[in-house]
């Protein structure tokens with residue numbers, strides 16, 4: 001027991017990203033505690049309101065079979081989960097047939113940010129001690145990983161994590177594509193839906209710095225980052241890529257939807273009153289992420305579209321694929337001067 005426990009701790013602390021950490025935590029709990037369901041919940045804290053996402057779950061079907069549940073926003077969370085998140089206390093509910101559901105809070109810098117739920121027949125006191133210990137290890141390690149993945153000023157994902165995250169996304173798409181080729185008619189239906197990458201750059205940001213100083217420039221960056229977090233879905237990955245440059249990787253959707261969403265975003269930014277600057281605009285270059293693309297190619301494509309937007313009046317959204325189709329930019333073989341790592 002002691003040896004396998006140590007091995008589990010080693011397994012948990014081997015992780016280098018938060019998604020794998022959640023996966024290890026659930027598998028470890030499953031290994032040591034006899035239960036039928038485990039899930040990790042997160043409070044996404046959108047516009048200071050409780051917005052709960054179930055980031056990962058495991059449901060046992062029988063001795064050998066279980067299913068992993070995907071990331072999902074919970075529109076109607078159970079009141080016990082809400083209480084657990086609000087009070088940072090363990091909440092337990094026992095049904096008449098003896099099945100127990102327990103919610104354990106997960107805190108980050110003393111603030112509850114999520115919870116682990118577990119369903120089992122009877123939670124023995126030794127299991128309770130283990131569960132609490134696993135949650136504390138998870139919390140501590142979450143803190144370290146969070147610090148490594150995030151940009152210090154804005155709290156958005158940093159550039160160093162981009163490569164890993166986009167590779168994971170492309171791998172997922174390739175797998176999906178393989179499955180769909182087996183069901184050809186399904187593929188036709190889904191063809192127009194792909195992931196997208198947006199490269200966003202503030203227009204004339206240097207003049208904000210020059211006029212008001214770097215600290216005020218930082219404040220503008222911070223407000224923009226908050227606006228982006230509130231405007232886009234929690235499942236979209238938002239990176240601060242460089243000084244005043246941001247990259248967003250979107251979940252699969254079709255051209256019309258992403259075009260509309262990004263146009264609304266530009267409109268929202270135009271209407272926002274930023275500190276020190278009454279009006280600020282953005283230029284955006286977009287590129288489709290195809291399953292067999294290299295991350296650098298996607299970035300280069302979005303960068304070319306962004307460059308075109310900057311050269312053609314700024315405050316606009318340009319799609320790489322449209323620019324190519326309309327012969328407005330060079331063919332794919334010509335190089336770009338994007339500086340990668």
Ligand SMILES: Nc1nc2c(ncn2[C@@H]2O[C@H](COP(=O)(O)OP(=O)(O)OP(=O)(O)O)[C@@H](O)[C@H]2O)c(=O)[nH]1
Pocket residue numbers: 201202203204205206207209213214215216217218221242243244310314
């Ligand atoms: N405040 C602040 N400024 C930064 C940071 N990183 C980069 N910058 C500044 O961002 C500015 C970027 O300027 P440029 O690349 O010339 O572009 P721009 O003025 O935004 O003009 P266009 O992109 O051509 O519209 C420079 O003044 C940098 O010093 C940062 O972390 N904080």
